[in-house]
Amino acid sequence: MEEKLVREFFERYQDFFRQGLKDEADMEQVASSYATAFIAASPAGVNVGQNDEQLKQVMRQGFERYRQIGTKDMALRGVRINPIDEHHCLAHVAWTATYDRGTAPDVCIDFDVHYLMQQLDDEPKIFGWVSGDEQALLRQQGIL
Template structure:
């Protein structure tokens, strides 16, 4: 698994997320970032899902929620890759989300997400991720 391809993948992922914040995301492109099935874990829950129409709908709703919260940008700060084997890695990805607070100054929040990535014959695909307590972080910074 080439680290360069993983870095390129997450740069594209950042671009896709930014398009979603503008309500311009191509949902086929969004879905193409994920494997046919995936797992997700946070302090709120652990879930498993399929890369299907429901994923696209959940992603649309997620982008809408971020827009309602005033999220205006999502910036990739860094990536640290831990190889697992020839086809899998754990990518520790550092993000900064910037929120428009209207008359108040923008708020930027740093956070990390840990992605399980698989690369077989084609492009890398996310098959899982672990994130922190997003709601607590948003409350802490006065976003919600």
């Protein structure tokens, strides 16, 4: 899998996320970023899911939560991949989230997420990700 293709994928994903922050996301497009099934791992545990209506509902709720806590932007800082085979890679993706703090200055938080990617036919798909403790990071930065 080519790094250029994976970078372009995450550039589109960034656009979908930004649309979600404006409550303008096309949930079909967002869901099209994911494989039929996926895993998610963080310090909160490991979860598995299906790319179905429940995923779209969870994503809608996630965007709403981000808006509630003042998230105003999600910017892609970088993508680096470790190929696994011709159809799979591990994508290390660096993000910067910007939070509106009202009368206080905005807060920008850098973080990384590691995505398991698969490309079988056309576009790459996310079939898993590993992230840090987002809630602890948000509390540490005074967002929560």
